[in-house]
Amino acid sequence: MYWNKSCECMPREKLQELQLERLKEMVNRIYHDVPFYRNKFQEAGLVPEDVQELSDLQKLPFTTKVDLRDNYPYGLFAVPLEKIVRIHASSGTTGKPTVVGYTRKDITIWAEIMARSLVAAGADSHSVVQNAYGYGLFTGGLGVHYGAEMLGASIIPISGGNTDKQIMIMKDFGTTVLTCTPSYAIYLGDALKKKGIDPESLKLKVGVFGAEPWSDSMRKEIEKKLKIKAHDIYGLSEIMGPSVAIECEAQDGLHIWEDHFIPEIIDPVTLKVLPYGEQGELVITTITKEGIPLLRYQTHDITSINPEPCGCGRTHLRINRLQGRTDDMLIIRGVNVFPTQIESVLLELGEVEPHYQLIVRREGSLDTLEIKVELSEEMFSDKISNLEKLEKRIALRIHSTIGINAKIALVEPGSLPRAEGGKSQRVLDLRKI
Amino acid sequence: MIRQVSIFMENHEGRLNKMLKILAENDINIRSLNIAETMDYGIIRLILQETEKGIEVLKKNNIRCTLTSVLAAEVPDQPGGLSNLVDALTQAKINIVYAYSFLPKKTDNAIIIMRVDDEVQQKAIETLEKISTVNLLDAETLLMK
Structure with missing residues (x-):
């Protein structure tokens, strides 16, 4: 089943023609409408006419998350705000979020590729979609929502959390498709078991899970606990949101919607493009986006491209499931967390040179974050109540910055492992996924 | 102190x-x-x-x-010895953050170490100086006890 067969199964030659046409148009647009890109082109001695073939993309400059931060909030928008109909944001590397804007056409395209993705995962207009991704600045909730509506499915915008209600609705409303983070899917599966509800008694058939890295063993666990087929969905707000790529019924890699995005894999150190099959950093160019078109955006996600034709009939390239990150970004309960955010909080609280460590664990099926902070001379008070207040103050500021309740543990100076250069080794990810 | x-x-x-x-x-x-x-x-x-x-x-x-700056007070080692001291601080509405005993070698009296909040420390000293059964000690005297 396809949502848009002519696009999804377009012969590769035709698809590449379309990509080239759109890439040229996009390069032209950003050169003229985004001073940031014009400067980058001029610095590199390039003009839009230098793009004559798809392979010319390799000559063009990259875009990074730092560029987005430096141009916060709207500096990389290619249209006036008047044309922007929606703004989303995700965690930035420091206190400020990464901001993205969508025109009406962007929202329509997003809904279209989400509809394609849902159909590829097995949904149709008869589906009852329980959308347990968070609604808000995060792209998950509204991304699925608009796609499911376009598809004509019945969407239940329940958003995340409130497990009892999720289960009641799943049962009473006859949910057939569940969309949420994979760790929440496991949590729901465990909650069903605790309540003595047999998943076979539900109408649930399909799950579309993303916003978090997960493995094949997690897939098996989810499929067993919920008695469904679990599909991986990939996306990031900078590029669009969820549905940049989706696993079809073959469950063997994620088709990236190439009529809107051009994927490349680069060596994260040399920044040279790697051939198909080799593992490296995923770089994406948006060729149709109007609000914030990005040229060769470095996702920091590690994967490889599989060019083999897929049994499902779709001609779009597949990226393999994510293997990790090239930076130290953590994804905890679907939330992007950068160690530098924690550092900003500690600096704000008066720390001069904070030493800290983030420890992520998976307890049951939920991720927990512990932050060890070496007690500095300035922080030290010999009243226990002051130290307790300090822990609470840090926890509160962390929560208001990243939205996660972290356990704060004050530790002795010098007790955290130091990496080269004297900086603490900042992340310990103990999750087995 | x-x-x-x-x-x-x-x-x-x-x-x-x-x-x-x-x-x-x-x-x-x-x-x-x-x-x-x-x-x-x-x-x-x-x-x-x-x-x-x-x-x-x-x-x-x-x-x-x-x-940390704390107070040391010598009190008679008998029932009510410490109570007199705490009572005086209570009347003056001064809270003791923590307190513990010091073991003297050269006196039969009891010595108590206590911390009050910095902003009421002076008031605590003045309060205790008025109590005849309490002897506030300076560092030198304390360490000779």
Whole structure:
């Protein structure tokens, strides 16, 4: 089943023609409408006419998350705000979020590729979609929502959390498709078991899970606990949101919607493009986006491209499931967390040179974050109540910055492992996924 | 006013031992000790025979410590001895943050070490000076006791 067969199964030659046409148009647009890109082109001695073939993309400059931060909030928008109909944001590397804007056409395209993705995962207009991704600045909730509506499915915008209600609705409303983070899917599966509800008694058939890295063993666990087929969905707000790529019924890699995005894999150190099959950093160019078109955006996600034709009939390239990150970004309960955010909080609280460590664990099926902070001379008070207040103050500021309740543990100076250069080794990810 | 060494320490086996060894190796005698613990960490409060040297060697060993100003009061070692003192502070609406005993070698009286909040410390001293059964001690006198 396809949502848009002519696009999804377009012969590769035709698809590449379309990509080239759109890439040229996009390069032209950003050169003229985004001073940031014009400067980058001029610095590199390039003009839009230098793009004559798809392979010319390799000559063009990259875009990074730092560029987005430096141009916060709207500096990389290619249209006036008047044309922007929606703004989303995700965690930035420091206190400020990464901001993205969508025109009406962007929202329509997003809904279209989400509809394609849902159909590829097995949904149709008869589906009852329980959308347990968070609604808000995060792209998950509204991304699925608009796609499911376009598809004509019945969407239940329940958003995340409130497990009892999720289960009641799943049962009473006859949910057939569940969309949420994979760790929440496991949590729901465990909650069903605790309540003595047999998943076979539900109408649930399909799950579309993303916003978090997960493995094949997690897939098996989810499929067993919920008695469904679990599909991986990939996306990031900078590029669009969820549905940049989706696993079809073959469950063997994620088709990236190439009529809107051009994927490349680069060596994260040399920044040279790697051939198909080799593992490296995923770089994406948006060729149709109007609000914030990005040229060769470095996702920091590690994967490889599989060019083999897929049994499902779709001609779009597949990226393999994510293997990790090239930076130290953590994804905890679907939330992007950068160690530098924690550092900003500690600096704000008066720390001069904070030493800290983030420890992520998976307890049951939920991720927990512990932050060890070496007690500095300035922080030290010999009243226990002051130290307790300090822990609470840090926890509160962390929560208001990243939205996660972290356990704060004050530790002795010098007790955290130091990496080269004297900086603490900042992340310990103990999750087995 | 007495200078107490306050030490932050994680609540694990071996931590106290390490700190005590540093003091022993440097020939520093502990005159009084108090430990306040939470699940994850504790604060060790010490009156040392040689405060300066103590804090110096602890800091050199990267142990988080600081000097805290506390009061030392000598009271009769008999029923009501401590009660008189606390009663006077209560009347003056002064809260004791923490208190512990000091073991004197050369007197039959009891000696109590206590911390009140910095902003009421002067008031606490004035209050206690008025009580005939309480003898506030300075550092030099305390360490000779």
